Amino acid sequence: MKNIKAILIAAIFSVLSSFSFAQGGGLWNFQWDMGFGTGDTKTFVDGAPSFRGASIEGRSFVTDNITLGGRVSWNTFYKDFGRITRTQGTATLTGYNKRYINDIPILFTAHYYFNNATVMPYIGLGVGTYYIETRDQMGIYYLEDKAWHFGLAPEAGVVVPFGNSNTGATVNFRYNTAFKTKDTSAQSWIGISIGISYLF
Amino acid sequence: MKRILKIFVAVIVTGTIFLVSGCYPDSDISVSQTDLVLTRYNDSVDFTKLSTYYMPDTIFPMTDDTSNIKPVEYQQDYLNEIASNMEKMGYQRITSNDTTQIPDVLLIVSAVEVENISVGWWYPYYPGWGWDWYWYWDPGWGWYYPPYYYPSYPYYSTYKTGTLLLEMMNPKDYDVIDGDTVMRVYWHGALNGVLEGSDIKQRTIKGIDQIFEQSPEIKTGN
Numbered sequence: 001m002k003n004i005k006a007i008l009i010a011a012i013f014s015v016l017s018s019f020s021f022a023q024g025g026g027l028w029n030f031q032w033d034m035g036f037g038t039g040d041t042k043t044f045v046d047g048a049p050s051f052r053g054a055s056i057e058g059r060s061f062v063t064d065n066i067t068l069g070g071r072v073s074w075n076t077f078y079k080d081f082g083r084i085t086r087t088q089g090t091a092t093l094t095g096y097n098k099r100y101i102n103d104i105p106i107l108f109t110a111h112y113y114f115n116n117a118t119v120m121p122y123i124g125l126g127v128g129t130y131y132i133e134t135r136d137q138m139g140i141y142y143l144e145d146k147a148w149h150f151g152l153a154p155e156a157g158v159v160v161p162f163g164n165s166n167t168g169a170t171v172n173f174r175y176n177t178a179f180k181t182k183d184t185s186a187q188s189w190i191g192i193s194i195g196i197s198y199l200f
Numbered sequence: 201m202k203r204i205l206k207i208f209v210a211v212i213v214t215g216t217i218f219l220v221s222g223c224y225p226d227s228d229i230s231v232s233q234t235d236l237v238l239t240r241y242n243d244s245v246d247f248t249k250l251s252t253y254y255m256p257d258t259i260f261p262m263t264d265d266t267s268n269i270k271p272v273e274y275q276q277d278y279l280n281e282i283a284s285n286m287e288k289m290g291y292q293r294i295t296s297n298d299t300t301q302i303p304d305v306l307l308i309v310s311a312v313e314v315e316n317i318s319v320g321w322w323y324p325y326y327p328g329w330g331w332d333w334y335w336y337w338d339p340g341w342g343w344y345y346p347p348y349y350y351p352s353y354p355y356y357s358t359y360k361t362g363t364l365l366l367e368m369m370n371p372k373d374y375d376v377i378d379g380d381t382v383m384r385v386y387w388h389g390a391l392n393g394v395l396e397g398s399d400i401k402q403r404t405i406k407g408i409d410q411i412f413e414q415s416p417e418i419k420t421g422n
Binding site (some may be wrong): 052053074076077080083090091092093094095096098100102133135137138139140141 | 223224225226227229233234235237238239240241242269270280361378393394410414417
C-alpha cells in the first residue's frame with residue numbers, strides 16, 4: 001500500500017514538473033481546506049465548522065515578488081439539528097432537520113512575497129465567483145438554493161520549502177466573502193488551508 | 201503515460217464521488233426521521249369560544265383508485281388518540297345523530313397514500329474505507345484511493361409516503377364561491393412520513409400527539 005502511495009505521489013509530481021519548462025517559475029499548492037463560518041453562514045449551520053474541503057492552486061511569477069494565478073476549492077458545512085420545531089406565522093413544522101452549505105470558489109489570485117528565499121511569507125487577494133448550494137432538509141424534503149456569487153478573498157500565508165527540495169509545506173488563512181445575489185444571501189467564512197507546495 | 205492516465209481517471213472518479221456523496225454527508229435518514237408534522241391555524245378565529253365538535257368514526261382514505269374501500273389500518277386507535285387530545289384541548293365530542301345539536305366545529309380526518317419513485321446511482325467504494333471525513337484526508341495523500349475504479353450502477357426503488365390530515369371547520373362559517381359552499385378551515389394538522397417498518401402505528405400515534413402539542417392556539421376556554 002505504501003508503495004502505491006509513493007508511486008502516485010511521484011507520478012503526480014513528475015507530471016507537474018513538466019510545466020516548469022514552459023513557465024517562468026511558480027508554485028502549485030494542494031491543500032486541505034477548513035472553514036469557520038461567519039455571518040449568515042455561521043447562523044445557517046449554527047456555527048458548525050467545516051473539515052471537509054480541498055483546494056488546488058497554481059501561481060506563476062510575473063516579477064521576483066509577485067505571482068498571478070488561480071485557485072479552485074471546495075468546502076462542505078454540515079449540521080445535524082435533530083428533531084426540531086420551527087414556526088413561521090401561523091404555521092408550525094416539526095421534523096428531522098439537516099442543513100448543508102457546499103461552496104466552490106473559483107478565483108483569480110495575485111500574491112506578493114516578502115521574501116523569495118527559504119521561507120516565503122505572502123499576502124494576496126482572490127477575486128472571482130463562488131458557486132454555493134445551500135440545502136435545508138426536513139424529513140425527506142428539502143429547500144435548496146443554488147447561486148453563483150461574486151466574491152473576494154484576502155489572504156495571508158507562508159510556504160516553507162523542505163530543505164533544498166522544490167517541495168514544501170504551506171499554510172494560509174483567508175477571509176472568503178461571497179456577496180449576496182438577487183435571491184440568495186451573502187456567505188462568508190474564514191478558511192484555513194494546510195498542504196503541500198510544489199515549487200518550479 | 202498509462203499510469204498517469206490511470207491516476208487521472210482515479211482522481212476524476214474520486215472527485216465525482218465527493219461531489220455526489222461528500223457534499224451531502226450523512227444524508228440518509230432512518231424511517232422514523234422522515235416523519236414531519238405540519239400545523240396551521242386561522243388567526244381570525246377565536247378558539248376560546250368554541251366548545252363542541254363532531255368527528256366521523258372513519259378515516260377517509262383519499263386515493264385515485266375509488267374501488268379500493270379498504271379502511272385505514274389501525275384507524276380506531278388513531279381516532280381514539282385524536283379524541284383524547286381534543287378532550288385535553290377542552291372540546292366536547294358530539295357522537296349522537298341528534299340533528300338539533302349542531303357542533304361548533306367539524307373535525308375531518310383523512311389519509312393519503314402516495315407512491316414515490318427514486319432513481320439514482322450507487323458508487324461502490326473501496327472496502328474498508330468509510331465515508332467519514334478522514335477518508336479523504338490522510339497525511340499520506342490517501343485520498344487518491346481507490347487505486348482501481350469501479351463502474352457505478354443505477355438503482356431504482358419505490359417507497360410509499362402517507363399523510364394523515366386533520367381539518368377543523370365550522371359548518372356555519374362558509375363562503376359561497378362560484379356557487380359552491382366552501383367551509384372555512386379553522387385549523388389543520390398533517391402528519392407525513394414514509395410508510396415502512398413495523399412501528400407505523402406507534403409513529404402515527406406519536407405524530408398525532410405532536411400535532412396537538414404544537415397547536416396550543418386551538419385550546420378552548422373550557
